[in-house]
Amino acid sequence: MSAFHYAACGALFLLGLHGLLWRPNLLRKLMALNVLQASVVLFYILLAAKRGASPPVLAGPGPAEAAAFINPLPHALMLTAIVVGAATTGVGLALIIRVHRLFGTLQEPEIVDKLGRS
Amino acid sequence: MSALPVLIVVTPLVAALAPPLLALASVRAAKAWSLAAQVLCLALSAAALRAVLAGGPLRHALGGWPAPWGIECVLDAFSASLAVLVAGLSVLTGLYAWDWSDRRSPVREGAFQSLFLLLLAGLLGMLATGDLFNLYVFLEIASLSSYALVAAGPGREAPLAAFRYLLLGGAGATFWVLGLGYLYALTGTLNMADLSARWPAIASAPASSAALGLMVAGLALKMPVFPLHGWQPGAYAAAPPQIMPFIASAGSKVMAYAIFRLLAGTLGAEGQAGRALEALAPVGLLSVAAGSVLALTQTDVRRMLAYSSVAQLGLLFVGFSLGGRWAVIGVLWHMLAHAVLKSCLFMAAGSVARRRGSCDLDDFAGLGRTAPLTAACFAAAGLALVGLPPAAGFFGKWYLLRGALDAGAWASVAVVAASGLMTALYVFRVLERIYLSPPPETKRVEPLGPWSAAPMLALAAAAVLLGVFNEPLIAAFIEPAWLAATGGRG
Numbered sequence: 273m274s275a276f277h278y279a280a281c282g283a284l285f286l287l288g289l290h291g292l293l294w295r296p297n298l299l300r301k302l303m304a305l306n307v308l309q310a311s312v313v314l315f316y317i318l319l320a321a322k323r324g325a326s327p328p329v330l331a332g333p334g335p336a337e338a339a340a341f342i343n344p345l346p347h348a349l350m351l352t353a354i355v356v357g358a359a360t361t362g363v364g365l366a367l368i369i370r371v372h373r374l375f376g377t378l379q380e381p382e383i384v385d386k387l388g389r390s
Numbered sequence: 391m392s393a394l395p396v397l398i399v400v401t402p403l404v405a406a407l408a409p410p411l412l413a414l415a416s417v418r419a420a421k422a423w424s425l426a427a428q429v430l431c432l433a434l435s436a437a438a439l440r441a442v443l444a445g446g447p448l449r450h451a452l453g454g455w456p457a458p459w460g461i462e463c464v465l466d467a468f469s470a471s472l473a474v475l476v477a478g479l480s481v482l483t484g485l486y487a488w489d490w491s492d493r494r495s496p497v498r499e500g501a502f503q504s505l506f507l508l509l510l511a512g513l514l515g516m517l518a519t520g521d522l523f524n525l526y527v528f529l530e531i532a533s534l535s536s537y538a539l540v541a542a543g544p545g546r547e548a549p550l551a552a553f554r555y556l557l558l559g560g561a562g563a564t565f566w567v568l569g570l571g572y573l574y575a576l577t578g579t580l581n582m583a584d585l586s587a588r589w590p591a592i593a594s595a596p597a598s599s600a601a602l603g604l605m606v607a608g609l610a611l612k613m614p615v616f617p618l619h620g621w622q623p624g625a626y627a628a629a630p631p632q633i634m635p636f637i638a639s640a641g642s643k644v645m646a647y648a649i650f651r652l653l654a655g656t657l658g659a660e661g662q663a664g665r666a667l668e669a670l671a672p673v674g675l676l677s678v679a680a681g682s683v684l685a686l687t688q689t690d691v692r693r694m695l696a697y698s699s700v701a702q703l704g705l706l707f708v709g710f711s712l713g714g715r716w717a718v719i720g721v722l723w724h725m726l727a728h729a730v731l732k733s734c735l736f737m738a739a740g741s742v743a744r745r746r747g748s749c750d751l752d753d754f755a756g757l758g759r760t761a762p763l764t765a766a767c768f769a770a771a772g773l774a775l776v777g778l779p780p781a782a783g784f785f786g787k788w789y790l791l792r793g794a795l796d797a798g799a800w801a802s803v804a805v806v807a808a809s810g811l812m813t814a815l816y817v818f819r820v821l822e823r824i825y826l827s828p829p830p831e832t833k834r835v836e837p838l839g840p841w842s843a844a845p846m847l848a849l850a851a852a853a854v855l856l857g858v859f860n861e862p863l864i865a866a867f868i869e870p871a872w873l874a875a876t877g878g879r880g
Contacts, residue, residue: 285568292557305560312568319575346574349523353567356530360560363537367556370541370549380550387547 277318284311298371298378302364309357313350320346392448394438395463395518398473399511399528401431406507413500420496424503425484431510432477439470443870449520457520458581464520467870468655468722472647473517475726476640479733480510482845486737487632489841490744502542506633509535513644522570523580525648526563532644533559533612536637543628551628555621562611562618569604572597582656593661602657602666606649613645615707616677619700623688626696627749631740634692635733635845638699643725646706654876659713671711675805677704682812686819691739691749694816695732698775702728705809708802709790717793718876722868724786727856731771731783734849738768741838741846754820756829763843765824767850772817774853777810782856 284307291304320343328341368378375383405427413420442448447466451457465473484506512532519525537559541552574580576597577588592598611618626638649670657663681701688694702724709721741764742757743749757765774781779788787806794802838846856863872878 289561292561298553301557305557305564308561308564312564312571315568316571319571346571352523352527356527356563359534360530360556363534364553364556364560367537367541367549367553371553374546374549383550387550 278315281311281315281318284308284314287311296380298368298380301380302361302368305364306357306361309353309360313353313357316346316350316353320344392438392441393450394434394441395448395450395465396452398431398434398438398465398477399463399515399518401434402427402507402511402514406504406511409503409507410497410500413496413503417496417499420500420503421484421488424507425481425488427507428477428481428484428510431514432474432481435470435473435477435514438465439467439474439867442467442470443866447874458579458584461524462520462581462583463518464582465518466874467867468651468872468874469517469647471867471871472643472725473514475729476513476517476644477510479640479729480506480636482733482849483633483636485845486635486740486842489839490632498542502539502630502633505535505539505542506636508532509539509636509641513640516644516648520582521580522573522582522585522652523567526566526570529566529609529612529648530563532641533563536641539633539637540625540629542633543630545628547624548628551621551624555625558618558621559612562608565604565608565611567608569601569606569608572601572604576601582651586656586658589657589663590660593657593663595662598662599665602653602662605652606666606670609645609649610673613642613649613703614700615673615703616680616700619677619681619697622700623693623696626699627690627692631692631736631743631749634736634740638695638736639729639733642699642703643729646703646710646725650710650875654710654713654718654879655874658877659879667711667713669711670707671799671802674704674707674709674711675801677701677707678805678809678812679704682809682816685816686812689750691751691754691820692736692743694820695735695739698813698816699728699732701809701812702732702775705787705790705806708806709793712790712793712797712799712802713876713879714793714796715872716789716796719864719868719872720786720789720791720793722871722875723789723860723864724783726868727774727782727786727853730849730852730856731775734767734771734846734853735775737842737846737849738764738771741842751820751823752830754823755827757823758825760829761838763838763847767846768824769821770850771853772821774857776814776817780854780857780860782853782860784857785860 288304288308292301295301322342325340325342328344330336375386409420409424412423442465447464450463452461509532512528515528516525537552537556540555541549576592579585614622653663653667659667678701681697685694685697706721709717739749742753746753774783777784777787791806
């Protein structure tokens with residue numbers, strides 16, 4: 273794949289990192305973490321991608337030409353990574369609900385302010 | 391082929407299913423189940439360590455797929471001794487939490503026990519796996535359980551502290567996976583043993599340094615060391631006090647293990663891996679200095695202990711980086727000592743938090759008179775952390791100093807020596823309150839129950855006894871672990 277694809281992937285990574293660190297809203301921070309994870313998923317998919325190749329399904333017995341197939345392993349790995357990401361998002365959303373019940377807001381500075389006063 | 395490397399992980403993983411159901415019938419039953427699983431886990435880890443020390447590494451190919459195609463579970467002297475340490479700390483923490491006052495609903499207590507077992511399974515899985523992507527999966531099992539456990543803390547700040555931990559922890563894991571992607575693209579393998587054979591060919595490629603930089607940064611964030619520690623003091627102070635002895639002592643050691651296993655064990659400190667190890671030294675030195683200074687400025691004792699961990703974990707980086715025989719033996723000893731001491735300190739701090747509802751310096755005033763046992767345990771573990779001979783904390787720093795002197799690394803010599811002094815400053819700040827301040831004018835203090843007191847006393851005794859018997863212990867466990875970790879280099 274071209275350098276453009278990898279650059280786009282890197283841009284997504286930085287975008288996620290930026291949102292995660294500097295957005296004040298907790299829900300946006302969590303979405304930024306999702307963007308960060310998605311950029312890595314795309315990175316692995318790019319590693320495996322090949323023009324003109326097919327999924328590794330054998331047509332019949334006999335030796336197969338490895339170069340004609342895309343590498344399935346990164347796809348399998350990213351299936352796991354997506355599951356981990358979904359679990360992280362689930363726990364994060366549960367925490368966000370509890371924070372909202374306790375403080376009535378998701379803006380981090382306001383929450384810190386309310387914590388400091390109590 | 392032996393099933394032990396798999397069994398130590400599967401036991402807590404499967405056992406974690408039952409507590410929520412058992413808790414509906416009886417909270418006691420759920421706790422007893424979870425404790426039984428932890429004891430079984432400790433017994434299996436001990437059996438594995440014995441087998442490893444007698445006959446070399448244990449390997450198991452999952453599902454019968456041979457490595458490097460399948461996922462392999464491996465225990466050697468390094469990972470097996472850490473597995474015994476982690477399982478042992480979980481048993482002691484389970485005992486400590488046994489009679490913790492039950493203000494939760496049964497459902498929550500059941501979930502708490504499940505998460506405890508999942509955390510144990512994740513940490514043991516990180517130790518037992520021989521596959522770098524599998525390590526990430528176990529890392530996330532351990533991390534997700536930790537986030538939820540921190541969020542179960544008693545205060546209003548717990549959900550926010552857990553959320554911050556989740557964001558940075560999630561980012562750390564993503565760094566690891568991205569770095570691993572580079573490494574996989576370079577070598578085409580995820581298996582540690584296979585990677586070890588393929589590494590020399592690409593050891594000095596620039597992409598290798600990106601891979602290692604990302605992977606090490608990811609784990610250093612979860613460990614944590616300065617300046618990546620942002621989530622940690624808040625999480626340590628907000629978490630339920632009865633789980634802190636385990637979280638504070640076990641998690642960071644397993645992260646440090648993974649870093650060292652990758653750079654020194656798998657990649658043999660060659661090429662960019664050697665350069666990455668060298669780069670750990672300034673981070674470690676900075677972490678020791680900053681952690682110690684920040685610990686001095688805290689009023690909450692749990693936050694102080696958290697910053698103290700940042701400093702003590704920095705020492706691990708210094709030793710990894712020096713890499714000589716004595717430096718690494720010192721660091722491995724320090725991993726053991728710091729785990730024992732920090733969990734004892736957190737047990738004492740947790741007992742104070744349980745009685746008084748907070749854990750500020752003022753809550754420790756007059757503790758020597760009102761709660762002599764807790765005070766004595768805190769004092770023993772605190773002084774051992776400072777490094778007074780013959781306690782456990784002394785020998786790690788002693789061997790580390792010897793390693794630094796051998797290597798002629800004078801900055802490390804200075805910082806390791808100064809770290810003892812700085813530890814003394816913040817420990818004595820608490821000891822002064824405990825023994826010299828008058829107790830506050832409050833009602834009578836209930837004595838500590840035997841379930842909480844026994845593990846705390848055991849750890850305080852271990853703080854002294856480990857030091858006294860350091861030579862046979864080093865010969866029996868640390869030397870084989872050093873050989874397994876580095877292949878005897880240095």
